[in-house]
Amino acid sequence: MSGMPLRFLSGLPLIVMAAALLVLGLQRVQPRAVAAVSLADLLAVDGRLDDAVAWADLRARDGDAFALRRLADLADLDGDTAKRATTLQRLVRTGKATLAEHVEAARAMAAAGALKDALTILYNADIRFTNEVSEDFLSFYVAVAIDCGRADVAKPLARRIWKRTGSERALRLMERLREVRPAAPG
Amino acid sequence: MRVFAFLFILIAALGSSTVPARAEEERRTVLLIADAGADTAALATPPLTQLGMLVETHDAGGSLPELGGRDDVRGIVVWLTTGQVGDPFFADWVRDAVRRDVPVVMMGALPEVEDRFGLFLSLGLLYSYDDRAYSYDMRVVDWDEALIGFERRFDRLFPDAPVMRPLDAAQARSLLVLERRGNAADRTHPVIVTRKGAYAAESYAVWTPPGGGAHRWMIDPVAWFRAALRIGTMPVPDITTLNGRRIFAPAIAPARPADAEAAASAAFALGRTHAMPLPVRTAPGTVQVPPAAQDCHDRLRARLLGYGGPLGALDETEAARRTDAFAPSLLTCAAERDLLVPAAAAVFDAAAPLPLTDRRGDLDAIEAGFRTVRIDRLAGFAWRIRERGALQTLRFDDTGMHVDWKASQGVLGAARAFDGLYIALDPDDPEAVVALTQAPWAPPPFPVLVESRWSVFGLMRTGERASMTVEAEGGGAMAWQTEPGSHWEIRLAPKAGGLLRYRITADGDGVIAFGLPEVSGGRALLELIRYYGGGS
The missing domain is CATH 1.25.40 (Serine Threonine Protein Phosphatase 5, Tetratricopeptide repeat)
Structure with missing residues (x-):
């Protein structure tokens, strides 16, 4: 009988870890838009505008206003007016456009x-x-x-x-x- | 008798003094009126420099420079971002410039002056206010394809612009004409050149992203300023090329002033331990430092992207036109010194296969020569070149003409690259004369230099023989233009060591190209001697 509390206590860290895994581990790992767009900026500075736009497009798919704004700017830099127009329209729809x-x-x-x-x-x-x-x-x-x-x-x-x-x-x-x-x- | 002798001497003296009086110095100064702190000066300077101009920048918010007594002013560029001008007599000053036959180029925001209509009228333009702040209903009816859409196209999205029309269409060259709703009476000319100046509406010359930063030229800036400032055929002092080859001059530069010591010690280490000696460039303003490097975050960029970006950008300055020497500046941060070795190695690897001439350390002196050189226009297409210092190359852009070898003096040779005719001058001749001819091309009467990796000077030549001194560091590769099919013996006499002799026959175009071994002692005497009878 005396072994029961001991077994429970030794199992406690495992329970905590399992709970943590359930709460944190199942969450989608997603870098913040700010960090992601910084890479797009680096690509743009290096002249790889297509890659920059593609990356920013990926980050903006959830409709984050900041990411959409950067995507619109990069599309503008790339001279892709159609992409810029649709992105700005999406940005306006978020209600966060200036x-x-x-x-x-x-x-x-x-x-x-x-x-x-x-x-x-x-x-x-x-x-x-x-x-x-x-x-x-x-x-x-x-x-x-x-x-x-x-x-x-x-x-x-x-x-x-x-x-x-x-x-x-x-x-x-x-x-x-x-x-x-x-x-x-x- | 004495009186006659005196008169004879006097007439002779007057006669001789009239020769330089006929020579008119090419005006090379452009007064740039720009807002303090704006990017416009940094944007306008490279294309104007490419045209051989010296840019003198003045703050639009301050007083304007005096024009009286200035015989060096080629033209005036007023490029405003806010439209505010500090001098209350701005419009009078522009009119004064036009009266002096100095072209005035108005760019960017319209100047905030009372008599804006009169101001533009003096430039041969009719300005009228337009309260229609939109342009979606505008379409292009005429445009100069070679000049408009240089780095970026309008793609039907035109910036708002005032209505501007030529006073006399026959005296103007419209580079872009827009029409509203298909109404021929409702047109505007946002990019236009007249006989008195030029006008480029705001955002029609350069596109700037909303947050600033990377600019894109909507118009070809070199062609624009050439047309606007009425720059015709003239020799352009060239700081990119030496003996027909692009200059290779890598250097180390501190990313911030605080990194100067780190840059100096890194340069020392590179030279001692890696056999890659590089000079340190510290002169303010000579190195464009990207914002990322100012924060010393280049490490991340280097790791992610390598050095292909900066070197690729340098390659771009060789396409279409040669706008820069191959002179990358490796930015140094004290915390990131370890990145310099791979960066320097990348630069040398990139340079190795290119036909360059190594001039590490000479670039500053060449740039100084660009500023001091005086160009006197003689009769016809001939110019005398004075006070050029270490600058030894002149360039003629977009010319179909050839060098008139007999009328030229102190010219080693010439070569064409892209749209430029590059003239190599002999460093031993401080006052060279360059003459062009419109006659059809013919083989030169004596050997002329096409290109050389080594420095060449003190050239003396006839149709049969050319002798010169060469500055020999590393192996020498060079090419000469001679009579097609002619035979030549090449004699190289180094300071130390025996005479080296080779024989070569010019190809069907008259070119002889050869490589020479590395010679000890630095300088050597090189001779090209023509021989007859063939054989080798």
Whole structure:
């Protein structure tokens, strides 16, 4: 009988190890995005841009905003505008993109002919950065909205900026929106 | 009689003094007006140097340099990042430069001046404000394929730019024309050269990533500055080449000022224990230190990637144009000295198969010659070269012309590499004259040097004989241009040892190429003597 507690005690480290293995060992070992992207940067510095983009792409598959941002930058460095555009769009969808990144994403989409995607991004930027959007932003927004046949979408912002600044440029943009006929239903 | 004699002497003196008066010195100074701390000076300097220009940088926020009395100014480059200019008379200063027939190149952000319209009008450009801050509806209608999309293409994504048009289209050269919504009346010329200057809109000359760092030229910078600054055919002092061969000049440099001592002792150890003597370059600004190396984290990079990257980058400076000597600087960190031996070995391994001329330690003197050299344009396509110091190579870019051997003086020979015609000058002739001719190519009237691993100087030659002194370190490989099919005896007389004699026949192009053994004593006398009757 006296051997029981002893056996239990000697088995205790094994139990602790097993528990630790269950908790820690089953977790997926994943380096932090920061460290992973650093390798991508090293590859980029060495001129191996394709490898750098491929590596950053791998790290960004989980939609981490930091990794997506680096991927967009590396794709930009590589001159891969299509990759950059889709990556920026993914970054915007995470809700963690800055206003400049929203605008860059919309510019890339618009240049590629995806005007509705561009308008969606600008619309979200207006909601997320209400007090930060400028007249330059409005100018772009108005152009895309008109080209999409959705001048109505940009009207609130035009009115708001005109009220805030009273500038001639905002007024001109408002008038431009007013001149556009509403799109026919359907 | 005395009066006549005096008049004769006077006329003769006046006559002789008119010869140098006809020579006009090539202007080589470019005034670069840039924001302090911006990358623009570092970006503009290499291509301007490639064109043989001397860059004089001024802070855009300070007062502008006086133009009166300056007869060395080739042109002005104003490259702004913020648009802020400190001098309230900026626009007047630009107009003054244009009046003096000095081309003004405007790049980057538009200058914040009251009369911006008038400023651009003086450059032959019509500027108008555009409040359309987007460009997705723009398309290219005309572009210079050779100049636009140099390191990076626009790929339909154009930066926002103001509307800029030529005042007189016949007097301008538009390198890129964009049109909005297919409307021919709604065009802008973001990259344009006029007779009075040039303009490259912000982000149209150079692409910069959002966080800064690696730049990419959107336009060919050398071709751009050549066109914008109206640089025609002229000899360019060349610091990359000697006797037709690319210069090999590896060195050690401290990664940070604090590592200077470590670099010096590492250089000593490399020379003593590994037979790889390398000079230490410590002059500030001569070595571009990447940020990673500044933090002495190059160890990680070296382990992961080896030294192929830096050497590969150096190889790239040999493609299309030769923009640099093969002169890698091995950055030293006190904590990472052990990496220097494999790095130096990698450099020597990379250099071994290349046709280079070893000039370790001479590069600084050659670069000094680049700064001091004076180039006087004589009549036609001829130039007198003065005060060149250790610089012994001139280059003509994109020229179909050939050397006029009879009108030239102090010229060892010439060779073509990429788009350049490289002229090797004789170090023993301090005032060389280089003349070009548009006549069709013909064999030279005497042997002319194509390329040589050894230094060559004191060349004296006729159609039958050429004798010179050579600086001999290691084996010598050289090539000469002579009459096709001609026969030559080569005599090498080292300071110590007997006379060495070889015979060789020029090939169908008139080239004789040969290798010579290592000779003791450093210097040797080399002769090429023509003989007739064939045989060997």
